[in-house]
Amino acid sequence: MTPRMTRRMTRHTKDVAEDVPRPTRRGPRRGAPYAFLAPAIVLFLLFFALPIGYAIQLSLRTVEVQGLGLGSGARREVWAGLANYTDALADPELLDGALRVAVYGLIVVPVMLGLALVFALLLDAERVRGRRAGRLLIFLPYAIPGVIAALLWGFLYLPSVSPLHRTLDALGLPEPDLLGGNALYLALANIAVWGGTGFNMIVIHTSLRAIPAELYEAARLDGCSQLQIALRVKIPLVTPSLVLTFFFSIIATLQVFSEPTTLRPLTNSVPTTWSPLMKVYQDAFGTGDIHSAAATAVIIALVTLALSFGFLRAAGARARQGEAR
Amino acid sequence: MHQRTTVAALTAALTTAALAGCGSSDGGGSDGPVDLTYWAWAPGMEQVVELWNEANPDIQVTVKEQAAGDDLVTRTITAAQAGEAPDLVQAEYQALPTLVSNDVLADISGELDGAEEQFAPGLWQQVTLGTDAVYALPQDSGPMMFYYREDLFAEYGLEVPTTWEEFADTARAVRDADPDTYLTTFSANDAGLFAGLAQQAGARWWTADGETWRVAIDDEATRRVAEFWGGLVAEDAVLNEPMYTPAWNQAINTGEQLAWVSAVWAPGTLSTAAPDTAGSWAMAPLPQWEEGGNATGSWGGSTTAVTNDGQHREAAVEFATWLNTDPEALAALVTEGGIYPAATAAQTGDALAGPPAFFENQPDFYARAAEIAQGTAPASWGPNVNVAYGAFNDAFAAAAESRGDFAEALATVHRATVDDMESHGFQVAE
Known part of the structure; x- marks a missing residue:
């Protein structure tokens, strides 16, 4: 949709809105909007605001022990102030985990979105046969649950049971240790790319299909090749979809959990605190310290929020700039 | 006015949630059989408990396989914080101090009668945590x-x-x-x-x-x-x-x-x-x-522990004692669950006379195991x-x-x- 079209539509909806008679200030109709909003508000409060509030409350408290800490009354919950937060921020494991996730994200996001865009453009090109089948095949890995995908890949990474290693061995080639050292990042990124490309491709492809054919015709009349059409017409027009998929991918990267957790038992290279979310899980359910887990969770939520809004604002500013041009 | 509507709706929703949350833990009134819940993961436990239920119509035990090992510890602590812990729980030896520290387990020394001499001192000391209290009965051990x-x-x-x-x-x-x-x-x-x-x-x-x-x-x-x-x-x-x-x-x-x-x-x-x-x-x-x-x-090795939340501590202790010291129960635990019993007498009992199926080549497997233990x-x-x-x-x-x-x-x-x-x-x- 071009900016001009959007503007026209906005004006149109505004006209329509002005035609609707305003509700009178008196009478039972005044409460109607609230009645309609009530279910959403209740659900929001119960399942969103309340848990967040509870997590914040937990994060400000801690357990204190008397004596040997055995028997009843040996533990009590006390106010901790911001101690859990300062402890979490001072813990080098949290920062290390964030850095590991950053490296992982630097591999996953560009590769996955790049592949998704290439696949979407290929499927959208003229004279492509088997478009439906191709789309389905590329999308299929997304339908495999993350834990199962990680398990499958884990088996493929383990040298002694992997057909990949057997083939390399038969060919006399060196066998890489995919579960150790820096190769681990590639191994983990590969699982995410394999599983996520199809979904992002569908999003981009759908918005490609929405581009009116006249634009291509005009471009061709101007002497554009297929490649030029892709670069100068299609990609600029699907930028909103690219922004959206980028946004989703960043959030998914920050929340990476099931792949490293599933691979963890197979190798020495994935500590229990590999990603910040794994640290929260380990604190809450491994070591049973729900209070510091809550504090770390709040910190992660804040960072995610800041990153997402920062990115959306930057994307919005660029879009406005483009519009002004 | 609208504020009141929202508040009323919210209150109604919260009350419903609160009502749904409670009101499910009053099994067994003053008359009728006592119902006990037992969270365990040992294989074949249901068949063993079936033996007890047949012989004791007054104390009926239900086995629930919630989780195993450390996961069950976490789950039990969470349930206990909500006052919803089961009557009995299977816990590994090393988890006992954590459970006791979270005030989940009851001291059953008052209800027990001569169980101590059935177990090796090294095991018994792990269920007392070196104190005068008794927090669980040893079930199996892992020498x-x-x-x-x-x-x-x-x-x-x-x-x-x-x-x-x-x-x-x-x-x-x-x-x-x-x-x-x-x-x-x-x-x-x-x-x-x-x-x-x-x-x-x-x-x-x-x-x-x-x-x-x-x-x-x-x-x-x-x-x-x-x-x-x-x-x-x-x-x-x-x-x-x-x-x-x-x-x-x-x-x-x-x-x-x-x-x-x-x-x-x-x-x-x-x-x-x-x-x-x-x-x-x-x-x-x-x-x-x-x-x-x-x-x-x-x-490895685990115990049967009685929680503070249970309403029928005496019945729970009676069942736990039967499960871990009665020859019939222990024989069933060995044959159904393949465990190595903690009770000393059972380690040389009939159920362990032959070797495990995978070790037919070592007929004296369990005799040697008892020596090692x-x-x-x-x-x-x-x-x-x-x-x-x-x-x-x-x-x-x-x-x-x-x-x-x-x-x-x-x-x-x-x-x-x-x-x-x-x-x-x-x-x-x-």
């Missing part, structure tokens, strides 16, 4: 042993090691004989194994002294064990990869690994991990630090075993991967454990 491929040992001309020094020589001999083969692996993914080896060497990681916990994870005995395995890993005499992986299964099934330092329950694990090797394994006592010794550690070193657990185990997994995995300094990893585990206790207000001596 550690050395398992090896009898056929391949003969083929390579290897002797069964009786000391750890011989064990190291055997590991090197295997590497010399076949560069693709290892005696065994050092696995960092189960702290229980390492804890058992440390017990054998004489370590006592937590001891209570008055109101103070003494933590000695980084003590001489444990450091000896850590440095021993670290040395073997560094010179590539043993592998450094985790166990229980598809790769490990493959290695013990095909003979790429010849031995496994494990516990009495190993036959069950071997039969699923290495199905092609039935009858080729043999069991021997754990190698010793002192020549001629007969010490061993424990790996007599040398079980006492274990002493503290209130944050889970923290120590988590720190172990991370520190030793990193050390094993880099073939680095195991003593340093041990110091890290010790530090993490002490720091956690101190931050919660425990008085700790080192």
Whole structure:
């Protein structure tokens, strides 16, 4: 949709809105909007605001022990102030985990979105046969649950049971240790790319299909090749979809959990605190310290929020700039 | 007006949620049979409990398999915080201090009648935590042993090691004989194994002294064990990869690994991990630090504990006592669940007269096991075993991967454990 079209539509909806008679200030109709909003508000409060509030409350408290800490009354919950937060921020494991996730994200996001865009453009090109089948095949890995995908890949990474290693061995080639050292990042990124490309491709492809054919015709009349059409017409027009998929991918990267957790038992290279979310899980359910887990969770939520809004604002500013041009 | 509507709607919703939350825990009134809930994961437990239910119409027990091991500990603590814990729960020995510390378990010393003499002192001390209270009844135990491929040992001309020094020589001999083969692996993914080896060497990681916990994870005995395995890993005499992986299964099934330092329950694990090797394994006592010794550690084993939330403590204790001391119950636990009973009398009972199915070649398996079990070193657990185990997994995995300094990893585990206790207000001596 071009900016001009959007503007026209906005004006149109505004006209329509002005035609609707305003509700009178008196009478039972005044409460109607609230009645309609009530279910959403209740659900929001119960399942969103309340848990967040509870997590914040937990994060400000801690357990204190008397004596040997055995028997009843040996533990009590006390106010901790911001101690859990300062402890979490001072813990080098949290920062290390964030850095590991950053490296992982630097591999996953560009590769996955790049592949998704290439696949979407290929499927959208003229004279492509088997478009439906191709789309389905590329999308299929997304339908495999993350834990199962990680398990499958884990088996493929383990040298002694992997057909990949057997083939390399038969060919006399060196066998890489995919579960150790820096190769681990590639191994983990590969699982995410394999599983996520199809979904992002569908999003981009759908918005490609929405581009009116006249634009291509005009471009061709101007002497554009297929490649030029892709670069100068299609990609600029699907930028909103690219922004959206980028946004989703960043959030998914920050929340990476099931792949490293599933691979963890197979190798020495994935500590229990590999990603910040794994640290929260380990604190809450491994070591049973729900209070510091809550504090770390709040910190992660804040960072995610800041990153997402920062990115959306930057994307919005660029879009406005483009519009002004 | 609109504000009031919202508030009313919210109140209604909250009340409904609150009502749904409670009101489901009043099984068994004043008359009629007592209903007990038992969270357990031992295989075949339902069949064993069926025997009890048939004979005791007044006390009906329902087994629920909620989770296993450490997950069940977390779940039970959470349930107890909500006042919804089951009447009885299966808990591993090392989890007892954590459960007691969270005020989940009841002191049942008042309801018990002569159970103590049915168990080895080393086990009994673990359910009392060295106090006058009794927090659980021992169910099974896991004395550690050395398992090896009898056929391949003969083929390579290897002797069964009786000391750890011989064990190291055997590991090197295997590497010399076949560069693709290892005696065994050092696995960092189960702290229980390492804890058992440390017990054998004489370590006592937590001891209570008055109101103070003494933590000695980084003590001489444990450091000896850590440095021993670290040395073997560094010179590539043993592998450094985790166990229980598809790769490990493959290695013990095909003979790429010849031995496994494990516990009495190993036959069950071997039969699923290495199905092609039935009858080729043999069991021997754990190698010793002192020549001629007969010490061993424990790996695994669990108890039956009664919680504070239960309304029928006496009935629960009666059932727990039956389950873990009655010959019929213990025989059923052995045949249905394949456990190694904690009660001393049952260890030489009829149910354990023959060897486990995977060890037909060793008819005196359980007779030897009972002999080995007599040398079980006492274990002493503290209130944050889970923290120590988590720190172990991370520190030793990193050390094993880099073939680095195991003593340093041990110091890290010790530090993490002490720091956690101190931050919660425990008085700790080192």
